[in-house]
Amino acid sequence: xxxxxxxxxxxxxxxxxxxxxxxxxxxxNVEIGDGTTIGPHVVIDSHTRIGKDNQIWQxxxxxxxxxxxxxxxxxxxxxxxxxxVIREFVSFNRGTADGGGLTRIGNDNWLMxxxxxxxxxxxxxxxxxxxxxxxxxxxxxxxxxxxxGFTLVHQFxxxxxxxxxxxxxxxxxxxxxYVTVAGSFAEPKGINSEGLRRRGYSSDxxxxxxxxxxxxxxxxxxxxxxxxxxxxxxxxxxxxxLMLDFIERSQRSLVR
Numbered sequence: 001x002x003x004x005x006x007x008x009x010x011x012x013x014x015x016x017x018x019x020x021x022x023x024x025x026x027x028x029n030v031e032i033g034d035g036t037t038i039g040p041h042v043v044i045d046s047h048t049r050i051g052k053d054n055q056i057w058q059x060x061x062x063x064x065x066x067x068x069x070x071x072x073x074x075x076x077x078x079x080x081x082x083x084x085v086i087r088e089f090v091s092f093n094r095g096t097a098d099g100g101g102l103t104r105i106g107n108d109n110w111l112m113x114x115x116x117x118x119x120x121x122x123x124x125x126x127x128x129x130x131x132x133x134x135x136x137x138x139x140x141x142x143x144x145x146x147x148x149g150f151t152l153v154h155q156f157x158x159x160x161x162x163x164x165x166x167x168x169x170x171x172x173x174x175x176x177x178y179v180t181v182a183g184s185f186a187e188p189k190g191i192n193s194e195g196l197r198r199r200g201y202s203s204d205x206x207x208x209x210x211x212x213x214x215x216x217x218x219x220x221x222x223x224x225x226x227x228x229x230x231x232x233x234x235x236x237x238x239x240x241x242l243m244l245d246f247i248e249r250s251q252r253s254l255v256r
Contacts, residue, residue, distance in 0.1 A: 027046040031050065062091075066119030068119055091115075114132040135153045176247060
């Protein structure tokens with residue numbers, strides 16, 4: 001299942017039932033889990049660990065050195081979980097010493113053509129990155145996030161679970177869980193109601209999240225007072241608690 005033109009370093013560990021397409025290159029200190037499919041002309045650089053049952057399409061570049069002038073060859077890694085779909089021309093970079101040395105991608109993500117994930121990023125599970133969406137360094141994206149095509153995310157931003165970005169959104173601040181944003185620079189436009197319904201959220205839960213959104217964005221309260229109101233609501237609503245916890249750890253301020 002390995003094409004004769006593929007080049008695989010002797011130090012790479014290849015699992016069971018892995019296929020490697022023509023002219024692909026797999027470097028040293030690479031580990032590829034069982035059942036993963038690697039298309040033609042894929043380059044997987046050093047210090048990269050890939051889990052089981054991933055689909056990696058042609059011309060992807062995984063585990064290359066970070067695009068960071070401060071990087072001088074220090075040990076750093078890329079880790080990719082299980083069952084991800086990684087389409088054409090996707091690029092993931094390894095981490096840097098300043099960022100903990102690790103770029104991590106979770107499980108069951110759908111990463112469309114030309115997606116770029118830079119050094120020291122963390123991506124959760126069940127996300128969708130549409131064509132040409134890009135993360136700069138040190139970005140954190142939580143579970144179930146959907147990035148519209150050509151979304152650009154500034155360094156060190158965080159995007160909370162179940163958030164949704166419109167096509168062409170430019171994000172330079174943190175996006176709380178459940179929130180939909182659009183524009184350049186991105187502004188809040190409501191909550192991701194349709195996504196939540198598709199994931200089985202009840203009407204009551206969605207309404208609770210909508211009330212939290214209104215407190216944060218439509219009440220004209222300063223953030224300090226909105227946080228107090230959200231803390232009261234979070235006592236009986238775990239979904240609001242998720243939003244409040246995100247706000248508490250935000251470092252770049254929120255889209256407002």
